[in-house]
Amino acid sequence: xxxxxxxxxxxxxxxxxxxxxxxxxxxxxxxxxxxxxxxxxxxxxxxxxxxxxxxxxxxxxxxxxxxxxxxxxxxxxxxxxxxxxxxxxxxxxxxxxxxxxxxxxxxxxxxxxxxxxxxxxxxxxxxxxxxxxxxxxxxxxxxxxxxxxxxxxxxxxxxxxxxxxxxxxxxxxxxxxxxxxxxxxxxxxxxxxxxxxxxxxxxxxxxxxxxxxxxxxxxxxxxxxxxxxxxxxxxxxxxxxxxxxxxxxxxxxxxxxxxxxxxxxxxxxxxxxxxxxxxxxxxxxxxxxxxxxxxxxxxxxxxxxxxxxxxxxxxxxxxxxxxxxxxxxxxxxxxxxxxxxxxxxxxxxxxxxxxxxxxxxxxxxxxxxxxx
Numbered sequence: 001x002x003x004x005x006x007x008x009x010x011x012x013x014x015x016x017x018x019x020x021x022x023x024x025x026x027x028x029x030x031x032x033x034x035x036x037x038x039x040x041x042x043x044x045x046x047x048x049x050x051x052x053x054x055x056x057x058x059x060x061x062x063x064x065x066x067x068x069x070x071x072x073x074x075x076x077x078x079x080x081x082x083x084x085x086x087x088x089x090x091x092x093x094x095x096x097x098x099x100x101x102x103x104x105x106x107x108x109x110x111x112x113x114x115x116x117x118x119x120x121x122x123x124x125x126x127x128x129x130x131x132x133x134x135x136x137x138x139x140x141x142x143x144x145x146x147x148x149x150x151x152x153x154x155x156x157x158x159x160x161x162x163x164x165x166x167x168x169x170x171x172x173x174x175x176x177x178x179x180x181x182x183x184x185x186x187x188x189x190x191x192x193x194x195x196x197x198x199x200x201x202x203x204x205x206x207x208x209x210x211x212x213x214x215x216x217x218x219x220x221x222x223x224x225x226x227x228x229x230x231x232x233x234x235x236x237x238x239x240x241x242x243x244x245x246x247x248x249x250x251x252x253x254x255x256x257x258x259x260x261x262x263x264x265x266x267x268x269x270x271x272x273x274x275x276x277x278x279x280x281x282x283x284x285x286x287x288x289x290x291x292x293x294x295x296x297x298x299x300x301x302x303x304x305x306x307x308x309x310x311x312x313x314x315x316x317x318x319x320x321x322x323x324x325x326x327x328x329x330x331x332x333x334x335x336x337x338x339x340x341x342x343x344x345x346x347x348x349x350x351x352x353x354x355x356x357x358x359x360x361x362x363x364x365x366x367x368x369x370x371x372x
Contacts, residue, residue, distance in 0.1 A: 052254055093119065
């Protein structure tokens with residue numbers, strides 16, 4: 001059987017621990033355990049008292065209720081997974097089979113695309129158009145969606161370009177799905193990383209019956225090491241994905257669930273979102289100034305959310321070649337545009353501590369100038 005590897009994750013797995021500066025990860029500077037627990041004097045005692053047994057396979061009742069609140073859902077709509085990666089994979093494995101048709105948003109995080117191809121599906125992409133500030137080409141979506149379309153996958157806010165879908169755009173995507181009875185998979189891991197507003201990006205949940213929303217603690221909450229994610233879906237689909245979850249991982253970890261309950265408690269949730277918005281807003285401003293200092297070599301369509309910038313370079317070289325030169329000669333790891341379906345771009349994470357980010361950008365400048 002043919003197999004489509006996950007090129008971005010393979011790239012990161014090979015090199016992310018062998019460079020001085022890793023700007024290929026897609027979240028903020030991570031929260032320390034002490035920082036997470038600092039505002040609760042009893043938190044350490046409760047943590048030390050945790051029984052390291054198997055947890056409830058689908059997530060504790062308390063955690064499922066907190067996740068449901070984040071999406072304005074019910075606890076029965078929630079399955080806790082090992083990161084959003086498992087949630088996406090379980091959704092595709094449950095809904096998509098050989099010969100099915102899947103439409104994905106691009107540029108995008110290409111996990112759903114790869115999972116669908118590996119399931120034997122036919123996959124098409126509808127673009128976010130750079131000539132229109134990375135807005136979705138809804139006419140292209142309408143042309144692609146057909147009676148055999150099983151799934152439409154979007155990421156909102158988008159990875160890597162930071163687009164936040166408007167209400168009319170969400171309505172148009174739902175209308176395209178409803179026309180043929182397709183499911184919508186909405187990866188919402190970047191809700192809470194908004195750059196221009198404190199209003200949380202609206203969820204797809206509750207707008208259309210055949211919807212799956214995916215989230216995690218890795219991006220907006222700054223807790224990627226917990227490997228704690230979830231999917232929100234109709235109860236029958238939760239049950240079907242749960243059966244596959246038992247094959248794949250059995251459950252997320254006991255300590256991860258315990259700490260997730262702490263992170264998603266309303267007061268802590270708001271504190272983490274504020275902390276990480278400060279990082280992404282400062283980092284985005286620093287990166288924009290850096291791009292402006294390289295006019296003619298670099299340009300960017302400013303993102304509206306995420307800790308990411310999708311920077312266009314104006315050199316006649318493929319993106320993987322440029323990214324590899326940055327790794328080898330600058331000891332900086334970034335994402336190559338081709339890993340998201342678009343050439344002559346680099347995905348650069350900016351939601352990092354200022355000194356670390358500035359040093360990495362300086363190394364990138366040196367290498368790119370040498371390539372020009």
